[in-house]
Amino acid sequence: MKIRIKYSKLGNLRFIGHLDVMRYFQKEIRRAGLDVSYSKGYSPHQIISFAAPLAMGITSDGEYFDGEFESVTTSREMIDALNAVSVDEMKVTECVLLPDDAKNSMSVVSASDYVISFLDKAVTEERHNILDSVESFMSQDQIVILKKTKKSEREENIKPGIMTCELRDDQIYMLLSTGSEYNLKPELVMQALCAYAGVSHNQFHYHIHRLETYMDGPDGNIIPLYKAGSPF
Known part of the structure; x- marks a missing residue:
């Protein structure tokens, strides 16, 4: 199932680049114990993609990434699980289930x-x-x-x-x-x-x-x- 997650990027975290943000959420998803989907093959990776990454130095209340998950509980529980293992300057604020035919966030x-x-x-x-x-x-x-x-x-x-x-x-x-x-x-x-x-x-x-x-x-x-x- 496809999940779209909205998050903020504030304070000193405005100085970290997009690749570091990707790695941050990959680790955060693992620490939160979420049942994320992985790609097939010799080097499996989490199936997540980000929308319109920020330039370094800019803060935001409107950042997004999409992820595919094998199973989920509720939006509230997923938000709480991610925020429990996150820093205050990067908090998840929305978590929604996308239709099966939804395009990824970057393309829309x-x-x-x-x-x-x-x-x-x-x-x-x-x-x-x-x-x-x-x-x-x-x-x-x-x-x-x-x-x-x-x-x-x-x-x-x-x-x-x-x-x-x-x-x-x-x-x-x-x-x-x-x-x-x-x-x-x-x-x-x-x-x-x-x-x-x-x-x-x-x-x-x-x-x-x-x-x-x-x-x-x-x-x-x-x-x-x-x-x-x-x-x-």
């Missing part, structure tokens, strides 16, 4: 939303210039950045990938395209916003927190990934 991700908070080290004038520029920044027909790869660099219009970018108090809220079709990182939007505001971009002057990861729902609107399943 369509969007993620974020909140950007400025740190005390950010110069007050620069912070105000950035915040004051958000509305006019989004009113542009195009938002063009210079995207660099290992072999070349090219201009790219990222405006189609920005579904929402607005002020919420003294923070910036963004809803961005995520996934295999188009994947826009919040860091790129912040680089473009800083350039538009005439401010030098410094990634250490703000913090990015992912709120949720979404998929397209049956009515065309986006829904959190855990809404694809049901508690058990």
